[in-house]
Amino acid sequence: MTITAPHEVFLQAFHAEHPAVTxxxxxxxxxxxxxxxxxxxxDRVTGATRVLDLGCGDGLLLELLARTPGRELAGVDLSSHSLAPARSRPALSEATLEQGRAQELPFPDxxxxxxxxHMALMLMSEIEQVAxxxxxVLSPGGVLACVVGGGAVGGEAYERFLTLLRHTVEEAPAAQRIPALGDRRTRSREGLDEVLGPAGFAPVDWDSVPIDxxxxxxxxxxxxxxLxxxxxxxxxxxExxxxxxxxxxxxMTTSDGRVPCAFTIRLATTRLA
Ligand SMILES: C[S@@+](CC[C@H](N)C(=O)[O-])C[C@H]1O[C@@H](n2cnc3c(N)ncnc32)[C@H](O)[C@@H]1O
Incomplete structure (x- = not known):
């Protein structure tokens, strides 16, 4: 697999240093x-036996999925460095873990x-091709369930962090800024429907959940x-x-030394019509 697109080169380099960051x-x-x-x-795929994790990273989600006996699991990720800890998880000894791009999945129909x-679809370019x-690779009626980031909840530390980060990045030299990542449509219900509908998926179920x-x-x-x-x-x-x-x-630190921090995730689920 040859990676040439600047954002994918960036993702690979980032995860070489931070393989399990998410x-x-x-x-x-x-x-x-x-x-x-x-x-x-x-919970969104409880009945499924053969499950693929797209952008599986270090394999935490696959390990949780492996708690259901009899499952055939597979994961794909751009980063060989993130796949290394996934491959060393005993629970995933039978799983198929492939380095590859979601735009050209190395799996049969x-x-x-x-x-x-989990937190990967929103980073992918050529999103129609991913869809x-x-x-x-899904069978008829197959389910797609994904978590994408939804930003700060508000009034807590993550919101303040994002404000500080924005100022820091604005002041940093251009060489210290990241390339554009992903397709914004993956971050809204309407956008995802626009991307997934033509590929044969039903309108998504869409939940916003605060994560403490x-x-x-x-x-x-x-x-x-x-980040x-x-x-x-x-x-x-x-520093x-x-x-x-x-x-x-x-x-905002409480008397017992805790800083309130929360992040909204969007949980989107659909199935092949
Ligand atoms: C934010 S990390 C999330 C990792 C893991 N799913 C988790 O939540 O712990 C995003 C992952 O998606 C992978 N990724 C991004 N774009 C990809 C693509 N086009 N094809 C395959 N993997 C991709 C990255 O290499 C990275 O490991």
Missing amino acids: AEAFAGGRAPDGRSSYELLC GGFDACVS AEVAR LSGPVEQVWAAVSG YDLGPLDRATV GLRQAFFAEVKD
Whole structure:
């Protein structure tokens, strides 16, 4: 597989340094019902036996899916560095884990009952091609369930972090800015319908769920600073951002040392008509 598009070159380089960054940030996050965003996604494909994870990263979601006995699991990701920890998970010893692009899936037609994707669809270009590929590898009636990011909840640390980050990036040299990632349509219900409908999918079910990432300030910083935008920033700039963030959230820190932090996810589910 040869990667030439600048955004995919960037993603590969970023994940070479941070292979499991998303799971590290989000595995501990909790929806109002106490479940993680990964667990919420598993719930959307409970009846499926053959499941593909698109942009599977370090394999956390696949490991949760593997708790249901008898499943045939597969994952695909651009990054060999992210796939390495996935391949070393004992629960995934039988899973098929392929380095590849979602735009040209290395799987035969109709081989899956469901396709899941956690925080990855929103990064993909040529999104119509991705939709066509997912439709191709799903069997008739197959389910597509994905989590995409929805931004800050408001009035908490993530919102303040995003404001600080925006200023930092605006002031940074152009060479320290990330390339445009993904297709904005994946972040709205109408946009996803526009992309998925022509590939044969029914209108999506769409839920917004706040994910609580509150905790001690170091823990909250570790979660928010996993964003791609920080990747190209130089060390001094990241350190400046860290110090500004610690100062910014001081007034909202509770008496037991917790910083309130939340992130909205969108949970979209559809099936091949
Ligand atoms: C934010 S990470 C999420 C990883 C994992 N799904 C999780 O939530 O822990 C996005 C992942 O999607 C992968 N990715 C992005 N674009 C891709 C594409 N076109 N084809 C395959 N993988 C892709 C990246 O390499 C990265 O591992």
